[in-house]
Amino acid sequence: MAAVQTQPARGMRDFLPDAVRRREYVIGVIADVYRRYGFEPLETPAVENIETLMGKYGEEGDRLIFKILKRGEEGRNTGDADLALRYDLTVPLARVVAEYRGKLPRFFKRYQVQPVWRADRPQKGRFREFYQCDVDVIGSTSPVVEVELCAAVSDVLSRLGFGDFVIRLNHRRVLSGLLEAAGVAPPLHGTALVTLDKLDKVGASGVESELVSRGIEATVARRLLATFESAAGLAAAHADPASLNREMLAMLRATIASDSRSAAEASTPDVSPAGEGIAALSDIVRLAASTSAGSHLRLDPSLARGLSYYTGAIMEISVPDLSGSLGGGGRYDGLVGMFLGEQVPACGFSLGLERILVVMTERGMFPPALTTVPADVLLTLWSAERAADALSLAASLRGAGLRVDVYPEADKLVKQFKYAATRGVPFVLVMGDDEAARGEVTVKDMKTGDQRSVARQDVAALLRQR
Amino acid sequence: MAAVQTQPARGMRDFLPDAVRRREYVIGVIADVYRRYGFEPLETPAVENIETLMGKYGEEGDRLIFKILKRGEEGRNTGDADLALRYDLTVPLARVVAEYRGKLPRFFKRYQVQPVWRADRPQKGRFREFYQCDVDVIGSTSPVVEVELCAAVSDVLSRLGFGDFVIRLNHRRVLSGLLEAAGVAPPLHGTALVTLDKLDKVGASGVESELVSRGIEATVARRLLATFESAAGLAAAHADPASLNREMLAMLRATIASDSRSAAEASTPDVSPAGEGIAALSDIVRLAASTSAGSHLRLDPSLARGLSYYTGAIMEISVPDLSGSLGGGGRYDGLVGMFLGEQVPACGFSLGLERILVVMTERGMFPPALTTVPADVLLTLWSAERAADALSLAASLRGAGLRVDVYPEADKLVKQFKYAATRGVPFVLVMGDDEAARGEVTVKDMKTGDQRSVARQDVAALLRQR
Numbered sequence: 001m002a003a004v005q006t007q008p009a010r011g012m013r014d015f016l017p018d019a020v021r022r023r024e025y026v027i028g029v030i031a032d033v034y035r036r037y038g039f040e041p042l043e044t045p046a047v048e049n050i051e052t053l054m055g056k057y058g059e060e061g062d063r064l065i066f067k068i069l070k071r072g073e074e075g076r077n078t079g080d081a082d083l084a085l086r087y088d089l090t091v092p093l094a095r096v097v098a099e100y101r102g103k104l105p106r107f108f109k110r111y112q113v114q115p116v117w118r119a120d121r122p123q124k125g126r127f128r129e130f131y132q133c134d135v136d137v138i139g140s141t142s143p144v145v146e147v148e149l150c151a152a153v154s155d156v157l158s159r160l161g162f163g164d165f166v167i168r169l170n171h172r173r174v175l176s177g178l179l180e181a182a183g184v185a186p187p188l189h190g191t192a193l194v195t196l197d198k199l200d201k202v203g204a205s206g207v208e209s210e211l212v213s214r215g216i217e218a219t220v221a222r223r224l225l226a227t228f229e230s231a232a233g234l235a236a237a238h239a240d241p242a243s244l245n246r247e248m249l250a251m252l253r254a255t256i257a258s259d260s261r262s263a264a265e266a267s268t269p270d271v272s273p274a275g276e277g278i279a280a281l282s283d284i285v286r287l288a289a290s291t292s293a294g295s296h297l298r299l300d301p302s303l304a305r306g307l308s309y310y311t312g313a314i315m316e317i318s319v320p321d322l323s324g325s326l327g328g329g330g331r332y333d334g335l336v337g338m339f340l341g342e343q344v345p346a347c348g349f350s351l352g353l354e355r356i357l358v359v360m361t362e363r364g365m366f367p368p369a370l371t372t373v374p375a376d377v378l379l380t381l382w383s384a385e386r387a388a389d390a391l392s393l394a395a396s397l398r399g400a401g402l403r404v405d406v407y408p409e410a411d412k413l414v415k416q417f418k419y420a421a422t423r424g425v426p427f428v429l430v431m432g433d434d435e436a437a438r439g440e441v442t443v444k445d446m447k448t449g450d451q452r453s454v455a456r457q458d459v460a461a462l463l464r465q466r
Numbered sequence: 467m468a469a470v471q472t473q474p475a476r477g478m479r480d481f482l483p484d485a486v487r488r489r490e491y492v493i494g495v496i497a498d499v500y501r502r503y504g505f506e507p508l509e510t511p512a513v514e515n516i517e518t519l520m521g522k523y524g525e526e527g528d529r530l531i532f533k534i535l536k537r538g539e540e541g542r543n544t545g546d547a548d549l550a551l552r553y554d555l556t557v558p559l560a561r562v563v564a565e566y567r568g569k570l571p572r573f574f575k576r577y578q579v580q581p582v583w584r585a586d587r588p589q590k591g592r593f594r595e596f597y598q599c600d601v602d603v604i605g606s607t608s609p610v611v612e613v614e615l616c617a618a619v620s621d622v623l624s625r626l627g628f629g630d631f632v633i634r635l636n637h638r639r640v641l642s643g644l645l646e647a648a649g650v651a652p653p654l655h656g657t658a659l660v661t662l663d664k665l666d667k668v669g670a671s672g673v674e675s676e677l678v679s680r681g682i683e684a685t686v687a688r689r690l691l692a693t694f695e696s697a698a699g700l701a702a703a704h705a706d707p708a709s710l711n712r713e714m715l716a717m718l719r720a721t722i723a724s725d726s727r728s729a730a731e732a733s734t735p736d737v738s739p740a741g742e743g744i745a746a747l748s749d750i751v752r753l754a755a756s757t758s759a760g761s762h763l764r765l766d767p768s769l770a771r772g773l774s775y776y777t778g779a780i781m782e783i784s785v786p787d788l789s790g791s792l793g794g795g796g797r798y799d800g801l802v803g804m805f806l807g808e809q810v811p812a813c814g815f816s817l818g819l820e821r822i823l824v825v826m827t828e829r830g831m832f833p834p835a836l837t838t839v840p841a842d843v844l845l846t847l848w849s850a851e852r853a854a855d856a857l858s859l860a861a862s863l864r865g866a867g868l869r870v871d872v873y874p875e876a877d878k879l880v881k882q883f884k885y886a887a888t889r890g891v892p893f894v895l896v897m898g899d900d901e902a903a904r905g906e907v908t909v910k911d912m913k914t915g916d917q918r919s920v921a922r923q924d925v926a927a928l929l930r931q932r
Contacts, residue, residue, distance in 0.1 A: 005515060006565035006805050009549055012511035014562050016569070017576070020507040036864040038841040038871030041486040045478035045595050046512055046581065047532070047551075049471060066513070067535045069547050071585045079545020081535050083475055085513075096480050099472035103482070105889055107874060109840075110483070115512065119537045129511050142874040144853055151861065290858035339472050374575075375504040387610055392756035395617065398502040405504030408573060408603070408610040423571055 011120070011128030017374070023131075025370055026356055027113050029159050030133050034111040037152045039135055042110040044092040046117075050084040056091045056338070058308060064118045066128075085117040089134040090309075090335065090348065097138050097346075098339035108138040113353070125358060133327075136348030138336065143283035146313050149329065149349045150284075151291035153317065156351065157326070158292060161365045165326065167296045168316045170303035171281050172330075177256045177274020178301060182224035188216055193304045196228060204229060227255055231301045241298050245285045248299040252278050280313060309335045315349065322359055327351035375405035377427040377463055378420040382436075383410045389436055393429070393456065400460035421446060427463055477586070477594030483840065489597075491836055492822055493579050495625050496599050500577040503618045505601055508576040510558040512583075516550040522557045522775075522804070530584045551583035555600040556775075556801065556814065563604050563812075564805035574604040579819070591824060599793075602814030604802065609749040612779050615795065615815045616750075617757035619783065622817065623792070624758060627831045631792065633762045634782045636769035637747050638796075643722045643740020644767060648690035654682055659770045662694060670695060693721055697767045707764050711751045714765040718744050746779060775801045781815065788825050793817035841871035843893040843929055844886040848902075849876045855902055859895070859922065866926035887912060893929055 008014050015023065031041070053065055067081035074080065086092060089112045097108060113133045120126055135152060137145045150167055157165050179189050195210045202210070204225050211221035230251060238244035256274045281299060288294045305314040305328060312331030319326060329349035336344040360366060379394050381387060387410075394404045405425065407416045413430065420428045430442040441459050444451045445466070454462055474480050481489065497507070513534065520528055533547035540546065552558060555578045563574060579599045586592055601618060603611045616633055623631050645655050661676045668676070670691050677687035696717060704710035722740045747765060754760045771780040771794060778797030785792060795815035802810040826832060845860050847853060853876075860870045871891065873882045879896065886894045896908040907925050910917045911932070920928055 004805055005517065006561050008511050008561075008565075009513055009515045009518075012513055014511070014565070015509040016562075016566065017506035017508060020509050023509075024507070036867070036869050038844075038869060040483035040840050041490070042483060043481040043486050043489075045474050045480070047475055047478055047583065047595060049475045051471065052475075063538070066537075066549070067541070068551075069533045069535050069545065071532075072529070075533070076545070079535065079542065083532070085534075095472050095474075096482075099474075099480070100482065105840075106885065109871070117513065129513060137874070140874040144847070144857070144872060144874040147857060148872060148874070151857070155864070287854050287857055290854040291861050339470055374506050374571075378504075381610070388753050388756040391610070391613060391617070391753055395757050398621070401502070403502050403504060405575070406610060406614060408606040408608040408614070419572065 009128075011122035011126075013127060013129070021370060021372055022357060022361075022366060023353065025366065026160065026353060026360070027131075027133070030113065030156050030351065031111065033152055033155045033159060034135050036155075037109070037135075037148060039109045039111040039152070042093070042096065042112045043114060044086065044089070044096060044112070046086050046115070047083050048086055048092060048095075050082055052095055053084050053087055053091060056309075056335075057087060061087065064120055066117050066119055086114070087118060088116050089114060089132050089350065090136070090332070093134070093136055093138075093348075094336045094346070095339050097336050097344060101340065101344075104138075106139050109136070110138075111135045125354070127354065131353035133351040133353055134348060135350075136346060138344060138346045141333070141345045143280055143287060143313075145347045146280075146284045146315075146331065147287040147291060147293065149347060150288055150293035150297060150315060153327065153349050153351065154292040154296050157317070160356065160360065162319065162326075162359075165296055165317055165319050166298050167293060168300040168303045168318065169281065169284065169297055169313065170300055170305075170315075171277035171313050172310050173273040173277030173312070174252060174256070174281065174301065175304060177272070177277060178227055178252075179224065180274070181256050182227060183220040184216060184224060188214070192216060192224065196224070196302060197304060199228060199232075199302065228302050235298065235300065241295060242289065245297070245299050248301070249278065249282055249285070252281075252299075252301065277312070284313060305330060313347070317351075319359060321362070322355060324355065325352070326355050326359070373424040373426065375403045375423075375425050377402060377404055377429060378416070378423075378425045379404055379406045379429045379431075380413060380416040381407045381410045382413075382430065382432045386410075386431060386433070386436065390431060393431065393441065393459070397460050397463070400464065402460060402463055417444075427466070429459065475594075477588035477592075479593060479595070487836060487838055488823060488827075488832060489819065491832065492626065492819060492826070493597075493599070496579065496622050496817065497577065499618055499622045499625060500601050502621075503575070503601075503614060505575045505577040505618070508559070508562065508578045509580060510552065510555070510562060510578070512552050512581070513549050514552055514558060514561075516548055518561055519550050519553055519557060522801075523553060527553065530586055532583050532585055552580070553584060554582050555580060555598050555816065556602070556798070559600070559602055559604075559814075560802045560812070561805050563802050563810060567806065570604075572605050575602075576604075577601045591820070593820065597819035599817040599819055600814055601816075602812060604810060604812045607799070607811045609746055609753060609779075611813045612746075612750045612781075612797065613753040613757060613759065615813060616754055616759035616763060616781060619793065619815050619817065620758040620762050623783070626822065626826065628785065628825075631762055631783055631785050632764050633759060634766040634769045634784060635747065635750065635763055635779065636766055636771075636781075637743035637779050638776055639739040639743030639778070640718060640722075640747065640767065641770060643738070643743060644693055644718075645690065646740070647722050648693060649686040650682060650690060654680070658682060658690065662690070662768060663770060665694060665698075665768065694768050701764065701766065707761060708755065711763070711765050714767070715744065715748055715751070718747075718765075718767065743778070750779060771796055779813070783817075785825060787828070788821060790821065791818075792821050792825070839890040839892065841869045841889075841891050843868060843870055843895060844882070844889075844891045845870055845872045845895045845897075846879060846882040847873045847876045848879075848896065848898045852876075852897060852899070852902065856897060859897065859907065859925070863926050863929070866930065868926060868929055883910075893932070895925065 065087050066085040068083035069075040070080050070082050115129050115131050117129050184192050191214045208221050212218050234247050288297050309332040310330040311333045314330035316328035317326040331347040333345045394406050397404045428444045439456050440453045443454050531553050532551040534549035535541040536546050536548050581595050581597050583595050650658050657680050674687050678684050700713050754763050775798040776796040777799045780796035782794035783792040797813040799811045860872050863870045894910045905922050906919045909920050
């Protein structure tokens with residue numbers, strides 16, 4: 001018979017049992033923490049109407065959406081697609097909020113852990129099917145929302161064993177304010193941000209010349225760079241988040257106020273968009289100090305976040321040994337309105353399951369008990385005639401909560417023992433004709449080699465005790 | 467703004483929190499029972515190469531597979547599909563077994579709970595995205611495999627609260643033997659089975675005339691009907707599975723032996739395919755008596771199961787108040803070979819999550835604790851100034867394992883209480899300025915109306931005790 005393709009499709013992965021157990025462990029911690037914050041689970045279909053998704057993720061996003069052919073003749077003849085695979089969990093949430101608005105509580109706090117699909121070019125650590133772990137609050141503009149989200153994410157990462165993560169925090173309006181203060185014309189804001197994002201890689205002079213080549217005046221470029229360099233300087237000088245955030249807020253206020261407000265205005269509260277952004281950041285930082293997020297939250301005016309739907313605070317989580325982020329999020333007060341026709345405030349956080357798994361695997365962060373064996377005990381099959389007896393013993397052990405594998409064939413005992421050893425099963429039971437006649441079972445501890453006969457009714461207790 | 471479509475795509479469903487909790491409860495029971503039998507979790511991608519799926523489910527199946535357009539220009543211009551959505555969990559399992567044969571244990575026992583997609587016409591209770599809960603054993607022809615599968619499924623249903631389910635059991639070779647014994651020519655076996663399947667609906671005379679109209683001789687049709695009627699008579703006469711199965715085996719032996727074997731042969735073991743089938747059924751019934759499946763397993767020679775890949779025992783679960791089955795399965799020793807080029811024995815069972823949920827909902831079988839409230843306690847927000855204090859209290863209560871919702875805005879207290887009442891949250895905490903100054907919190911029991919002041923550090927203990 002001709003060999004056929006048996007690998008998963010390009011960019012897709014099979015998860016064998018050990019991998020599933022690691023994934024389930026992380027998802028279990030995430031769900032448990034989110035439930036403690038009063039978030040409720042939501043699930044949406046993998047397949048959405050194509051118009052629900054198109055136009056929500058920018059041009060690049062539209063290209064990367066997997067499209068499903070219409071059924072029957074029509075699809076074959078026209079090549080038209082009417083459905084598409086879920087691209088993220090935020091747009092489906094916005095659709096759900098619009099559809100069930102009357103049924104949902106005033107503050108809808110949901111978490112959702114499901115796969116999404118993107119037709120990206122597969123590369124190391126980037127897949128075409130991957131899980132997002134989202135948590136969002138719909139219905140409030142209060143900074144308590146941002147703080148609760150940051151605290152929940154901090155608890156998740158702490159419970160998983162991460163101690164060294166940083167939640168970078170910025171605000172879309174502050175970012176705009178800084179660009180305006182430096183004199184960048186609004187149409188060039190996007191270009192400027194993309195270029196500034198390369199500061200780490202190409203350095204200040206590289207960024208400056210690129211900004212100029214993209215149509216930004218040299219004096220403007222230098223002023224902008226000065227701001228981001230002074231922010232980077234503050235970050236380097238302050239290991240403690242509290243003092244960093246205090247200094248950073250002062251710097252932001254000074255930069256934005258000195259450029260856009262007169263001296264007379266400076267003594268009254270700043271109600272410009274950028275001023276509101278700074279006030280929001282200040283509230284978030286202050287309130288977060290009362291939660292587990294406090295020691296991880298660091299203001300970073302250079303954080304931009306790609307997605308265009310963010311309107312307020314933006315957050316991103318980083319750890320030293322991973323380029324790219326473990327997750328990110330922000331406030332998007334306009335997205336639900338695209339479906340509902342009425343603005344509904346919203347803010348959320350998305351953790352990337354695969355990246356968390358990558359770092360946890362590299363650092364060896366999984367609890368030892370998780371490298372788990374498939375069963376607590378293997379029940380050998382002495383002979384076909386003893387099968388009924390073995391199955392009955394298995395039933396009683398399972399009833400006692402043990403995980404029992406039954407060897408299905410009356411192979412040589414040595415082969416059955418070897419099978420248990422290969423699979424790491426810690427105990428093996430033998431019930432030969434003589435033992436059965438005496439109502440006994442031989443229990444072998446595969447680690448110590450210790451072997452003893454035990455009355456049948458005592459086997460479960462003995463095994464549970466070990 | 468123009469209203470946009472916000473319903474899920476046709477035949478797809480959103481699951482709001484209560485629905486997700488019910489689904490997670492059932493999946494949790496299924497996974498827990500399967501783990502006790504030594505089954506391990508497997509996950510495969512939603513998207514498969516199209517050639518992996520095509521041709522595995524018959525012509526009708528091929529039509530119902532959702533096909534994904536090739537990316538970029540090519541897809542748009544040609545309308546070609548190169549990928550497809552998973553149609554069941556058995557074919558991906560066969561692919562996985564072929565791909566990772568060397569890494570998998572000799573007996574690969576896996577469970578898999580994932581959605582599948584079929585472009586069926588949506589109707590009541592039939593969806594285009596639905597979950598299958600599969601459990602399979604790869605690598606052994608022993609009847610212990612069938613018995614363990616039936617026992618595991620019985621344990622699942624019993625744990626969920628089903629007492630009245632029946633596992634109907636038959637064997638493909640016995641079915642062929644009965645048709646042959648009656649004189650149906652092999653090319654007409656398929657037609658005959660489809661027609662016999664209507665016995666319940668159109669009665670014996672209806673089936674007889676349809677069989678004749680489909681080219682089966684009247685004497686042959688009558689002989690066949692006589693067999694299935696005598697089987698139905700046995701089933702009606704024996705409520706006890708043990709005596710039914712004993713009588714049914716005797717009837718099958720007599721029917722097949724009398725037609726296909728001489729009297730001289732009848733005293734030696736029957737090694738014909740049908741005889742092997744009867745022997746397998748006899749083994750399964752005998753061994754199952756030692757397990758939880760014993761009281762549910764009933765031989766039913768009329769059970770056919772649609773899928774063409776079955777080669778041995780076939781099973782299907784029914785309950786009185788559901789037309790259609792809760793699940794089914796069987797032995798398919800040829801399917802892995804389609805990928806591997808080498809035969810590997812396999813047998814499995816698939817439970818339909820949505821059907822289990824339908825019956826459980828209609829019967830009110832969910833545990834009362836599952837109609838679960840979103841949080842154990844709502845922490846009200848007295849004023850924006852008290853937010854930091856509230857968040858700090860929330861953190862300590864969550865640390866004690868409580869599920870704490872924090873009202874995000876400093877609304878009027880009466881509104882916050884009303885919110886808790888609407889959502890069914892059993893306790894509400896108030897920390898006003900005076901209480902905070904005294905280090906106290908007011909705890910209100912929403913059920914009794916009882917309200918008392920408690921020292922802040924005692925709140926967690928008080929709530930946990932309730």
